[in-house]
Amino acid sequence: MSDERLGRKMSESTIIDMKQINKGYMLGTEKVPVLKNVDFRVEKGEFVAILGPSGSGKTTLMNIIGCMDVADSGEYYLDEQPIHCMTEKQMGIVRNKEIGFIFQNYQLIPTYDILQNIIMPLVVRGMTTKEAEKRCMPVIEMLGIGHRLGHKPSELSGGQKQRASIARALVGEPALLLADEPTGALDSASGRDVLALFRQLHGLGNTIVMITHDLNVAKAAGRIVHIIDGCLA
Numbered sequence: 496m497s498d499e500r501l502g503r504k505m506s507e508s509t510i511i512d513m514k515q516i517n518k519g520y521m522l523g524t525e526k527v528p529v530l531k532n533v534d535f536r537v538e539k540g541e542f543v544a545i546l547g548p549s550g551s552g553k554t555t556l557m558n559i560i561g562c563m564d565v566a567d568s569g570e571y572y573l574d575e576q577p578i579h580c581m582t583e584k585q586m587g588i589v590r591n592k593e594i595g596f597i598f599q600n601y602q603l604i605p606t607y608d609i610l611q612n613i614i615m616p617l618v619v620r621g622m623t624t625k626e627a628e629k630r631c632m633p634v635i636e637m638l639g640i641g642h643r644l645g646h647k648p649s650e651l652s653g654g655q656k657q658r659a660s661i662a663r664a665l666v667g668e669p670a671l672l673l674a675d676e677p678t679g680a681l682d683s684a685s686g687r688d689v690l691a692l693f694r695q696l697h698g699l700g701n702t703i704v705m706i707t708h709d710l711n712v713a714k715a716a717g718r719i720v721h722i723i724d725g726c727l728a
């Protein structure tokens with residue numbers, strides 16, 4: 496291992512370490528840069544908001560953090576694992592094990608009931624339905640959705656759907672919770688409720704990275720990082 500590599504060894508408590516990340520998209524025959532030399536670091540237990548206007552590159556960055564897309568150049572370590580060196584299959588395994596996703600539109604499977612949705616990450620890992628259901632109960636209780644388990648997502652309010660999606664994100668005990676505009680589809684009371692829940696989860700030691708365009712939402716986090724025109728400030 497080179498001295499340079501040793502020189503930037505992560506601290507034991509770093510969960511995200513991105514160095515000089517660049518990403519662009521092809522527009523006709525030209526590549527348009529979207530993320531420009533992004534350095535981003537998150538320590539375990541932090542609650543960080545990435546705040547930026549529409550088109551600033553938030554989703555592009557989230558897709559890379561979430562191992563759903565790869566950078567054109569740069570290095571990305573998630574919990575000391577070099578994601579930039581991995582195959583798609585390896586990234587899929589990291590994604591399932593290390594990251595709990597929370598989306599603006601919940602992304603619950605409409606034909607599954609709420610319990611089936613919540614246990615899904617554990618079933619994907621090979622756990623039996625019975626085992627998975629048992630394992631999920633404390634999270635379901637904490638989120639107060641026990642009375643909705645047999646319902647389809649379409650029968651729940653937006654706030655309840657987001658609580659179910661947070662439960663699904665938590666059951667696999669991920670190293671990182673990654674939330675993309677988690678209050679974007681909610682009325683203001685349900686939005687405040689979800690942010691209070693995030694603060695509670697942060698208080699319990701969870702690491703959260705939340706992407707938003709709304710300063711009032713970002714203020715719920717312990718640290719705000721601004722993204723403007725593909726650059727982190």
Ligand SMILES: Nc1ncnc2c1ncn2[C@@H]1O[C@H](COP(=O)(O)OP(=O)(O)OP(=O)(O)O)[C@@H](O)[C@H]1O
Binds near residue numbers: 555708
């Ligand atoms: N798959 C793609 N192909 C081409 N251009 C893309 C693609 N995805 C995003 N872009 C462009 O990259 C830029 C950043 O997009 P991105 O979705 O990351 O921004 P954002 O900050 O999440 O915006 P919003 O808040 O509106 O979702 C935009 O100019 C967008 O048009």
